[in-house]
Amino acid sequence: MSILTRPILEINLNNLEHNYLDLKKLASGAEAAAVIKDDAYGLGAEIIAKRLYKQAGCRIFFVAHGIEGERIRPHVPNAKIYVLQGIGEDSLSSFQKAELIPVIASKEQLSFWKEHKINGIKPAIQIETGLNRLGFREQDLQEMAIEDYQLFSLVLSHLACADEKDHFMNEYQLKNFIRLRTRFFPKLPASLSASDGTFLGSEYHFDIIRLGAAIYGINTAPYRENQMLPVVRVFAPILQIAELNRGDFVGYSATYRAAEQRKIAIISIGYGDGIPRSLSNTGKVFFYNGSKISEARIIGRISMDNIICDITEVENPHVGDMGFIINEFYTLDDIGRDAGTIGYEILSRIGKNSRFIRNYTE
Amino acid sequence: MSILTRPILEINLNNLEHNYLDLKKLASGAEAAAVIKDDAYGLGAEIIAKRLYKQAGCRIFFVAHGIEGERIRPHVPNAKIYVLQGIGEDSLSSFQKAELIPVIASKEQLSFWKEHKINGIKPAIQIETGLNRLGFREQDLQEMAIEDYQLFSLVLSHLACADEKDHFMNEYQLKNFIRLRTRFFPKLPASLSASDGTFLGSEYHFDIIRLGAAIYGINTAPYRENQMLPVVRVFAPILQIAELNRGDFVGYSATYRAAEQRKIAIISIGYGDGIPRSLSNTGKVFFYNGSKISEARIIGRISMDNIICDITEVENPHVGDMGFIINEFYTLDDIGRDAGTIGYEILSRIGKNSRFIRNYTE
Structure with missing residues (x-):
C-alpha cells in the first residue's frame, strides 16, 4: 500500500503532437499555427511550444498577451509569434525584446502602433465579421488612411459558431470575411x-x-465523435476510506445524507x-481494478482540497489507490458538460495549480 | 488615453492584516492561526505568510500539502506549520526539510508516520465529528493502541455548517468534539x-x-453583513469600444442579440x-467616472481572454478605462453568488493566472 497525498496531472505530449499533425x-495546404495562449490552456506554454517547434515543425504561434509571447520566444527562435490581445504600454517591452507581432484590432491600437513601431515587424489586422468581439468594424476600415492599409502582413477574423456545422453564422461570417478582405486587403495572407x-x-x-483546443484533445466539433487523442489525465489518491451510517451527512452544508450504510473515499x-x-453531488470519480473500471459518484460539496465519493460498489478499494477525475473515456468535454460549462474552461483551470x-509523457 | 492590455489583481495586505488582527x-484567548493553503487561496502564500508573521505576530500556519509548507518555511522561521492533507511518500521530504507537522487523519497515515517519524515533531490528529471528510472515526480511536494516544500534540476537527449560525450540526459537532476529546485526548490542546x-x-x-477565508475578505458568516475589509480588486482595461446594430449577435454561439442600437466594450x-x-449574459462590469459608478451587463459568452459588456449607459467611456470585475461593493461573495458558487472558489481561481x-498594496 502506498500512502500518497498529491494529485497528478499527466500531459501526453505524443498525443498532443499527433493531434497537431493530424x-x-x-x-x-494552409499553414498550421499552434495557439498556446493562457499558458497553453494551462498545460505549460514553454514545453508545448518547444515540442511543436522542434518535433512537429510548427513555425507560427498565437498567444493572447505579450508576456506569453516573451516566455515562449527562447523555445521557438525562428517562429512568428502573433499576440491576439494586441499591444499596449503594459506590453510594449515584451514585443521589443521578443520580436512579437501584434494583432491590431482597433484604431486606438493602430495609433499606438504607429507611435511605437518596432523595426522589421508588420502587424496583423483583426477584422470583425460577426462575433462582435475584437476587430476593426467595416466603418473603421473605410475611415482608415490609405497608407495604413499597407502596414499589415496578415488579415484575420474569428468565427462565432464553428462548433455547429450547419449554423448560419458560419457562412455569414465567411462571406463577410471574403468581402472585406477583397475590398481592403486583397493581397494579404488571411486566417479565419x-x-x-x-x-x-x-x-x-x-x-x-x-489550432488550439483540438490539439489539447478537446472535441471542438461536437456534432461528431471526437477524433482527437486525449492529452490530459487527472487523478488523485484516496486518503481515507470510511463508512457512513444511515442518516449521516457528508460535506459542507450537509447536502448529502446517507439513506443506508455506504462506503466512502476521501480523495486528495x-x-x-x-x-x-x-x-458537487453530481460528478464522478473512476477507479481501475485491473481492466475493470468502476464509477463512484461524488457526494456532498466538493471542498478546496478534497472530494468525497461513494465507493460502495467499487471492488477492493485501498487507501493510496488513484481516483480518476479525467481519463480517456471521461474526457475534458464530459467533465465540462457535467459541470455546466465546456472542456476549454476546465482545461484552463486545472493546469495552473x-x-x-x-508528469509529461514524451 | 492609455493603451493597456493586461488585467490587474490588486491585493491589499493592510486590509488582510487588519482582518487577521480583528x-x-x-x-x-485562543491562538489565531492563519490558513494559507492553496497558495493562500491564490494570493501568494509566501508574501502573505511573511506579512502575517512579521507584522501581525502570527506563529501558527495551516497548509494543505507538504510542498505548500516547504514554500513558506523560509518566511516563517519559528512558526508551527501544520499540513492538513497529512504525510505520504510524495511529501515526506518536504516534511523533513521544513519541519512540518502532519495532521494525521487515518490509521494508514498513522502507520506511515510511525515508520517515518521525524525527530522533534509531534503530529496533530484529526477526528471526525460530523463532516464525514478526513479524520479518525470513533471506532478507529477505540481500536488505536494505548501508546499511540501519546503521539500527538493537538487534536482537531472541522465544522460542516458553521456559516449558518443556527444550524443544528454546529451544536451536534461541538458536543461530539468535546466528548471524543475528553475520552481520548483529555490533555491535548484542541482546535475546532x-x-x-x-x-x-x-x-x-x-x-x-x-483563520482562512475571512482574512481574505470573504464573508464566512453570511447571515449578517460582512465585517471583513475587502482584500482583492480585479480589473482590466477596455481594449475596444464598438456599436451594435439591431439584430447583431455577440460572442460564441451567438447567445446575445441586440434588440436595438447598443454600445459595447471589449474588456481584456x-x-x-x-x-x-x-x-456569461448575467455578470456585471463596473466603471468609475469620478465618484460615479456605472454597472455594465456582461453580454454573450465570456471567452478565454475577453468579456464583452453593454456600456450604452456608461458615461464617457474610453479605450484604456478600467472595467472592475471585483471591487469594494461587488465583492468575492457577490460574484460567487452570481456565478452559482461561493467566493472561496472564485478567489482560489483568480490569483493563479x-x-x-x-499589485500588492503594503
Whole structure:
C-alpha cells in the first residue's frame, strides 16, 4: 500500500503532437499555427511550444498577451509569434525584446502602433465579421488612411459558431470575411479558422489555421465523435476510506445524507486544484481494478482540497489507490458538460495549480 | 488615453492584516492561526505568510500539502506549520526539510508516520465529528493502541455548517468534539473552528482558531453583513469600444442579440484569468467616472481572454478605462453568488493566472 497525498496531472505530449499533425493534414495546404495562449490552456506554454517547434515543425504561434509571447520566444527562435490581445504600454517591452507581432484590432491600437513601431515587424489586422468581439468594424476600415492599409502582413477574423456545422453564422461570417478582405486587403495572407473552423471545410482554411483546443484533445466539433487523442489525465489518491451510517451527512452544508450504510473515499483533490465545485453531488470519480473500471459518484460539496465519493460498489478499494477525475473515456468535454460549462474552461483551470505532480509523457 | 492590455489583481495586505488582527480579538484567548493553503487561496502564500508573521505576530500556519509548507518555511522561521492533507511518500521530504507537522487523519497515515517519524515533531490528529471528510472515526480511536494516544500534540476537527449560525450540526459537532476529546485526548490542546466557527462564540474557540477565508475578505458568516475589509480588486482595461446594430449577435454561439442600437466594450479578461464562464449574459462590469459608478451587463459568452459588456449607459467611456470585475461593493461573495458558487472558489481561481499584473498594496 502506498500512502500518497498529491494529485497528478499527466500531459501526453505524443498525443498532443499527433493531434497537431493530424489537423495539419486537414488544412488543405494552409499553414498550421499552434495557439498556446493562457499558458497553453494551462498545460505549460514553454514545453508545448518547444515540442511543436522542434518535433512537429510548427513555425507560427498565437498567444493572447505579450508576456506569453516573451516566455515562449527562447523555445521557438525562428517562429512568428502573433499576440491576439494586441499591444499596449503594459506590453510594449515584451514585443521589443521578443520580436512579437501584434494583432491590431482597433484604431486606438493602430495609433499606438504607429507611435511605437518596432523595426522589421508588420502587424496583423483583426477584422470583425460577426462575433462582435475584437476587430476593426467595416466603418473603421473605410475611415482608415490609405497608407495604413499597407502596414499589415496578415488579415484575420474569428468565427462565432464553428462548433455547429450547419449554423448560419458560419457562412455569414465567411462571406463577410471574403468581402472585406477583397475590398481592403486583397493581397494579404488571411486566417479565419481556429480548430473548430478547420473542420468546416477547405473554404474556411485560407492561409493559416489556428489550432488550439483540438490539439489539447478537446472535441471542438461536437456534432461528431471526437477524433482527437486525449492529452490530459487527472487523478488523485484516496486518503481515507470510511463508512457512513444511515442518516449521516457528508460535506459542507450537509447536502448529502446517507439513506443506508455506504462506503466512502476521501480523495486528495478539490476546487483548489481546479475541479469545479459545481460537480458537487453530481460528478464522478473512476477507479481501475485491473481492466475493470468502476464509477463512484461524488457526494456532498466538493471542498478546496478534497472530494468525497461513494465507493460502495467499487471492488477492493485501498487507501493510496488513484481516483480518476479525467481519463480517456471521461474526457475534458464530459467533465465540462457535467459541470455546466465546456472542456476549454476546465482545461484552463486545472493546469495552473501548483499542488499537482505534473508528469509529461514524451 | 492609455493603451493597456493586461488585467490587474490588486491585493491589499493592510486590509488582510487588519482582518487577521480583528478576528484574533474575537478569539477569547485562543491562538489565531492563519490558513494559507492553496497558495493562500491564490494570493501568494509566501508574501502573505511573511506579512502575517512579521507584522501581525502570527506563529501558527495551516497548509494543505507538504510542498505548500516547504514554500513558506523560509518566511516563517519559528512558526508551527501544520499540513492538513497529512504525510505520504510524495511529501515526506518536504516534511523533513521544513519541519512540518502532519495532521494525521487515518490509521494508514498513522502507520506511515510511525515508520517515518521525524525527530522533534509531534503530529496533530484529526477526528471526525460530523463532516464525514478526513479524520479518525470513533471506532478507529477505540481500536488505536494505548501508546499511540501519546503521539500527538493537538487534536482537531472541522465544522460542516458553521456559516449558518443556527444550524443544528454546529451544536451536534461541538458536543461530539468535546466528548471524543475528553475520552481520548483529555490533555491535548484542541482546535475546532475555522473563520466561520469563530463567529459562533467562545465555546467553539478552544486553543487554536484557524483563520482562512475571512482574512481574505470573504464573508464566512453570511447571515449578517460582512465585517471583513475587502482584500482583492480585479480589473482590466477596455481594449475596444464598438456599436451594435439591431439584430447583431455577440460572442460564441451567438447567445446575445441586440434588440436595438447598443454600445459595447471589449474588456481584456476572461475565463483564462479565472473569471467564471457561468457569468456569461448575467455578470456585471463596473466603471468609475469620478465618484460615479456605472454597472455594465456582461453580454454573450465570456471567452478565454475577453468579456464583452453593454456600456450604452456608461458615461464617457474610453479605450484604456478600467472595467472592475471585483471591487469594494461587488465583492468575492457577490460574484460567487452570481456565478452559482461561493467566493472561496472564485478567489482560489483568480490569483493563479500569470497574465495578471499583481499589485500588492503594503
